[in-house]
Amino acid sequence: MKASREASSFSADSWGSGSSLERDLVLTQEDFARIRQLIYQRAGIVLAEHKREMVYSRLAKRLRHHGLTRFSDYLSRLERQPEAREWEAFTNALTTNLTxxxxxxxxxxxxxxxxxxxxxxxxxxxxxxxxxEEPYSIAMTLSEVLGSCAADAEVVATDIDTEALARAEAGIYPLEQVHKLEAERMRRFFQRGTGRQAGLARVRPELRAMVAFSPLNLLAPSWPVNGPFDAIFCRNVMIYFDKATQAKILERFAPLLKPDGLLFAGHSENFSYITRTFRLRGQTVYTLASSSTPASGR
Incomplete structure (x- = not known):
């Protein structure tokens, strides 16, 4: 009964979708080039030329929020205030969260x-x-395999997008997304919303307690994480960086892994030609080159 009361206490307000935007703002080619440069400097993200429409639709909301009509004015404000909180909103807007x-x-x-x-x-x-979704999937896996010892396990979850991270920390998801899981995992790890929260599900507190969330920019000079880790998941994010940036990040991962630790990459990412620090162990799974663990050859 207690779980049912808790499940009905969270809000579904954040799950609405925005409407399409009209073309009433001025985005020049020069503005787009400045945006590409700024997001690369700030987050290491390489925006392709064909991303112009995406940039317009996402940043237009920020211009309207500030009562601006020209992207050039918005970008000038950013550049004049390198410590402004608007940089966070700028970065969040241009971050892709497909998971x-x-x-x-x-x-x-x-x-x-x-x-x-x-x-x-x-x-x-x-x-x-x-x-x-990724850190909770990791936590579910650890809970299933470690049993009672899972209470001592920790999943450190970081991201540059603070809005996405806030949603992650809340642990609330559309029910149709959770329904894709096996029935046993749904029952064990989620609470079903009722009343106004019907159609939503929330991660159970015991699973949530296994995950520690904090913002982190992989390009930052220091990272607020301490190793060593048994595994690092860095999947489907390196594709947004150039090879020089990828190499620097991989080198920084190395001392944070245990000697036989695993590095999980995305299906379209290949680190074998970027660094000699890691070697392929299996399908998009890497281990330190100095590890004695034999390669699988897959």
Whole structure:
């Protein structure tokens, strides 16, 4: 009964979708070039030329919020105030958050096998946590494989997008998204919303307690995370960086992994030609080149 009362206490207001925007603002080619330069400097994101329409639709909301009609005016304000909070909104707007529970499902049995008999508390870092589906999938996997020892496990979840991270920390998802999970996982790890919250589901407190959320820019000079980790998930984010940036980030991952730790990459990412620090162990799974773990050859 208590869980039912808790499930009906959260708000569904944040799940509305915005309407399409009219073309009433001025975005010149020069403005677009400045935006591409600024987001690269701030977050390492390389915006392709064909992303212009996406940039317009996402940043137009920020211009309207400030009562501006020209992108050039908005960008000048940003450049004059390098510490302004608007930089956070600018970065959030241009960050892509495409994710799902147990996305690239072959990674999670590999994680389970890796941590099954490891000594001491297990620690995993989700370095691009987005709206939370990945770190919660990791936490579910650890809970299933470690049993009562899962209470000592920790999933560190970070992301540059503070809005996405806030949604992740709330742990509230549309029910149709949660319905894609196995029935047992739905019952064990989620509370179903009732009343005004019908159609939503919330991560149960015991699973939520396994995950520690914090904002992190992978380009920042220092990271608010401490290793060592048994595994690092950095999936489908490196594709937005150029190879030089990818190489720097991979080098910084290395000392944060345990000697036999695993680095999970996205299905379209290949680190073999970027750094010698990591070597391919399996399908989009890497280990430190100095590790004695034999490569699978897959």
């Amino acid at each position: 799902a529970f147990f996305r690239e499902a072959h990674h999670f049995p590999l994680l389970a096998d890796h941590v099954r008999s490891r000594p001491g508390p297990v620690r995993v870092w989700s370095a691009a946590a987005s709206t939370g």
